[in-house]
Amino acid sequence: MEAIAVIDFETTGLSPSQGCRATEIAAVIWQDGRIVERYQSLMNPGVAIPPFITQLTGISNAMVRAAPAAEHVMREVAEFVATRPLLAHNASFDQKFWRAELARIALPNEQPFACSMLLARRLLPEAANHKLGFLTQWAGLPNTGKAHRAMADAEMAANLLGYLHQLLIERHGIQADHALLARLARVPNARLKDTLHSLRTPA
């Protein structure tokens, strides 16, 4: 399977359309079932971080004031990710910020995304919820550090990707690449069983 870049943003809020900016990003390269490379950096967003966000993430205005500018960090992480396809937990959120932050510096931002949350909802319907931290504990995956910091969350999402990838192999006989993971995440639940059966890799 080709390498996948798993990313996680910490931000000043929920949406770039509301003026929110990224404050931290982590990207890990997942290949052959394990993390093989890591990138992480705080960034100076140029806007204030609301107190609620500092309480949630531990990232303060003082911390990002001392960090490189968002533009610099986004250039670095784009170079790190290169042409690899991306995955995030609730990718609609990270994709918005990925596109908005790269658009600000006129870099290509249309990389394909897959979403571990949508995949988990389909493949792990028995889980009580599909929050990243809960699924990590529920599946017995490693504790990667403080939740709501970019590297810990990116590593959790990569570990969950590995768990789901292995589950597809063992339970459904499917060797999935990024494109197939992205496709499966969008199959209506009513058609999921038939789709999984049709994708079974011949023995």
Place this chain on the structure above:
DNA sequence: TGCCAGGCCCTCTTTAGGGCCTT
């Protein structure tokens, strides 16, 4: 003026509403 995300999914649905997830 008042308000302010948005994509996905389920259902008491489709001429809609509300919960889940991310910060």
